[in-house]
Amino acid sequence: MSEERSLNFIEEIVEEDIREGKNDGRVLTRFPPEPNGYLHIGHSKSICLNFGLAQRYNGKTNLRFDDTNPVTEDTEYVESIKNDIAWLGFKWDKELYASDYFDQLYEFALALIRAGLAYVDDSTPEEIAQQKGTPTEAGKPNQYRDRSIEENVQLFEAMKAGTYPDGAKVLRAKVDLASPNMLLRDPIMYRIKHAHHHRTGDKWCIYPMYDFAHGQSDSIEQITHSICTLEFVPHRDLYNWFIEKLDIFPSHQYEFARLNLNYTVMSKRKLLQLVKEGHVESWDDPRMPTISGLRRRGYTPASIRDFCERIGVAKRENIIELSLLEFCIREDLNKTAWRRMAVLDPVKLVITNYREGQEETMHGENNPEVEGGDGGRDIPFSRELYIEREDFMEEPPKKFFRLGVGLMVRLKNAYIVKCENFVKDPDGKITEIHCTYIPESRSGSDTSGINVKGTIHWVSVPHAKTAEVRLYDRLFKVEDPSNEEGDFKEYLNPDSLQIINAFVEPDLLNAVRGKGYQFIRKGYFTLDTTSTPDRPVFNRTVTLKDGWSVNQKGKS
Numbered sequence: 001m002s003e004e005r006s007l008n009f010i011e012e013i014v015e016e017d018i019r020e021g022k023n024d025g026r027v028l029t030r031f032p033p034e035p036n037g038y039l040h041i042g043h044s045k046s047i048c049l050n051f052g053l054a055q056r057y058n059g060k061t062n063l064r065f066d067d068t069n070p071v072t073e074d075t076e077y078v079e080s081i082k083n084d085i086a087w088l089g090f091k092w093d094k095e096l097y098a099s100d101y102f103d104q105l106y107e108f109a110l111a112l113i114r115a116g117l118a119y120v121d122d123s124t125p126e127e128i129a130q131q132k133g134t135p136t137e138a139g140k141p142n143q144y145r146d147r148s149i150e151e152n153v154q155l156f157e158a159m160k161a162g163t164y165p166d167g168a169k170v171l172r173a174k175v176d177l178a179s180p181n182m183l184l185r186d187p188i189m190y191r192i193k194h195a196h197h198h199r200t201g202d203k204w205c206i207y208p209m210y211d212f213a214h215g216q217s218d219s220i221e222q223i224t225h226s227i228c229t230l231e232f233v234p235h236r237d238l239y240n241w242f243i244e245k246l247d248i249f250p251s252h253q254y255e256f257a258r259l260n261l262n263y264t265v266m267s268k269r270k271l272l273q274l275v276k277e278g279h280v281e282s283w284d285d286p287r288m289p290t291i292s293g294l295r296r297r298g299y300t301p302a303s304i305r306d307f308c309e310r311i312g313v314a315k316r317e318n319i320i321e322l323s324l325l326e327f328c329i330r331e332d333l334n335k336t337a338w339r340r341m342a343v344l345d346p347v348k349l350v351i352t353n354y355r356e357g358q359e360e361t362m363h364g365e366n367n368p369e370v371e372g373g374d375g376g377r378d379i380p381f382s383r384e385l386y387i388e389r390e391d392f393m394e395e396p397p398k399k400f401f402r403l404g405v406g407l408m409v410r411l412k413n414a415y416i417v418k419c420e421n422f423v424k425d426p427d428g429k430i431t432e433i434h435c436t437y438i439p440e441s442r443s444g445s446d447t448s449g450i451n452v453k454g455t456i457h458w459v460s461v462p463h464a465k466t467a468e469v470r471l472y473d474r475l476f477k478v479e480d481p482s483n484e485e486g487d488f489k490e491y492l493n494p495d496s497l498q499i500i501n502a503f504v505e506p507d508l509l510n511a512v513r514g515k516g517y518q519f520i521r522k523g524y525f526t527l528d529t530t531s532t533p534d535r536p537v538f539n540r541t542v543t544l545k546d547g548w549s550v551n552q553k554g555k556s
Contacts, residue, residue, distance in 0.1 A: 008313035010049070010254055014057055014225060023224045027059030030223050031085070031092070032214070034066040035077035035198075037268035038283040038290040039084045041304070041325070045259040048308040050227055051090040062221055063092035067099050068213050070197040078198070080283070084291040089301045094221075098213045099199045101220055105208050106160065108216055108246055109171060109189055113152045117245055118189060119145055120155040121172050128170075132177070132185045139177035139185045159192055162205045166192050173212075175241060183234050184241070187211055215239040218251035226251050229258035230317060257314045263322050263474040264289045265482055279492060280475075284529075286539050287475040287496050297472060298516055298526030298541030300336070303329040319480065326542045333524045333541065337516035338366040338374070341412065341457040342504040342538075344469060344522060346386040348461065349403075351417060353436045354383040359460075362413045363444065377507045381414055384461040386503045388521075391456045392433050394422070401454030403433060409454040412520060416441035416452055457520040464503040467536040470528065471498040502538075509536060516541065 007015065018025050029050040033039060039047075054061040063085065067073050085092065098105075112118040121128065121144045133139035147155075156171055158164065171190040179185055189212040194205045215238075218226045228235075236253045243250055260266060265274075271288065274280045283290055286297035294304065307328040311320050341364075360381045365373030387403075396404030403409050408418045417435040425431050441448040477493040478484055484491055504519075511517060513527045523544050528537040 027057040030062040036072040040289045042259040060093035064096040070195040219249040226253045260319045262479040303332040333516045337518040342519040343386040344502045345389045347389045349385045364413045380463040382460045385458040469502045
């Protein structure tokens, strides 16, 4: 984090707590994901905030899995979450699970029952909802609320023993049925679920609700600053109520605005739907907003941390532009990506005055943004080249600085060429462009004295390698698909993936997975996880410039 910027409101709270000597100046945060899906870009903000606070104030961060719902949780998700956090560059102090505390939470629940602050309720979910009243009308107690402490203890122990089927009974906290905060109207603490748990197996058939497990887990770990998103503001009163009544370590909850990104969805349920229904390939599909999807697409940890730093920590919800995330990855890759040449829509260029069979080796820098070019590579050059079809026009307009009959252009890292004529097939499609080259114009030793305004990239035909290139774009064609009428899937962008075969320079067969490459003039790319030595596959991370708004004009 930059020391120059002003503090966000949570940092101000932490610094004041340290000045006042709270918790002996100790800072301990936690990141508590539920292992029911893969982490997405929204979680990265919480990760950066929790781990970043600990780093800034010499504290620690626990990774605690909120695994209180065995039906939706899986060890696959646990492993993916750990991989994502480590990839982002953070280390947790302790790896913990809410299930670690099931015995302690059960004892806490018995303590509340014995204090007359919890009771077993036989009502159906519909009856409980009706008895809670409305925001303007107080709830009404049922006959189970006045059960004796002895009966409640007996029933709760029987629930734990597996005596009753799912849904037969719940344990509720006895708080305030007239509270203006609906969450305080006798919330459910435990429900019966005869389901196998990914860590505790079949030991338990009752599981604590989030509101009962979360605050007490924070307290057990002595978390000093429990940071949640704004939707948990109404839960804070209950968080505090449980801690007060149990007389345990007073962890405190603070809320910040979650990260909402346009042109995508952030709901794990909706993301799971996209995966299960085959709208995307997998959780790590490069179009997905998951951290693993962004990683596969070629985003870097530094770019995501920079993105989270730029959007800051706020108290009000807002939607962040996807273009800001793209800006961050462009900034990072411009400094780190190696430059290579790839032709995505080829047409052949023949240098008619270059001797047949002659070949040369040109030199290209890896990254001109780095002093010394970050090394370099050899590029084979020959009489026949592939160039982009868009770099030639039969009737070029003024200020077209690429190829047309009579126009001159520099071939990147090579020579200046002049277009003399072209060849068409019977359908009128241009198949060959004929040029002459100026031998004295070789890059690095140009003595021709000729200045040209345009430079284009190329790949030598006899040396060209074929690669599958996947051009990814926004997953949805509207800014906020969740708020549109109808099914959110109706707004999927049909052009979010285009697969083509491209010609690439030979050095790209040596591409390293996880490394960023700029295909000169075409965008930033990375090797896909499905790539093999004899079949390289490259994913486009991002274009060189934001062309989305331009491309969308006329489509609405």
